[in-house]
Amino acid sequence: MLWVPGCGSNRIPIAGSYYLEKFPENGLFYLRKRGDDSVGGVFDGHVLQIGANECVVVAYVRRLYRGDPDGWYVLQVPRAKVFGPLSASEVQTICRVHDITCEPVERFYEEKKSLR
Numbered sequence: 001m002l003w004v005p006g007c008g009s010n011r012i013p014i015a016g017s018y019y020l021e022k023f024p025e026n027g028l029f030y031l032r033k034r035g036d037d038s039v040g041g042v043f044d045g046h047v048l049q050i051g052a053n054e055c056v057v058v059a060y061v062r063r064l065y066r067g068d069p070d071g072w073y074v075l076q077v078p079r080a081k082v083f084g085p086l087s088a089s090e091v092q093t094i095c096r097v098h099d100i101t102c103e104p105v106e107r108f109y110e111e112k113k114s115l116r
Contacts, residue, residue, distance in 0.1 A: 013112075015052055015054045015057060017033050018033050018042065020050070020108070028046040029047045029050075029106075031043055031057060039064065042075055042082060043063070043082065045061040045062050046061065050108050051108075052100065053099065053100055054077065055076070055078060056100065058094060059072070059102075060072050061073050071085025071086065072087075072091045
């Protein structure tokens with residue numbers, strides 16, 4: 001039997017071809033797209049807070065490269081476009097318009113995992 005890190009029950013679907021993955025080696029969460037094996041995922045960093053619907057994923061991200069700013073980033077799912085970092089007021093507006101509530105990624109992950 002071959003064990004592959006990051007596969008199986010460590011993934012939960014988010015929207016479209018995107019999923020949230022928890023890496024057991026370090027306990028960190030990454031938003032990833034099916035077929036893309038980039039190290040930092042869609043946001044090039046690990047997710048600390050997240051909210052999502054079928055159109056938009058909003059996340060507070062700690063970027064891998066320390067020269068890149070940590071902060072709030074938005075993925076427009078249908079267009080596969082990432083924007084950010086965004087100000088708190090921009091994030092509030094996006095969340096209100098899309099009826100999204102952001103929460104700590106651990107809670108989000110456990111809630112979605114329990115629904116599977």
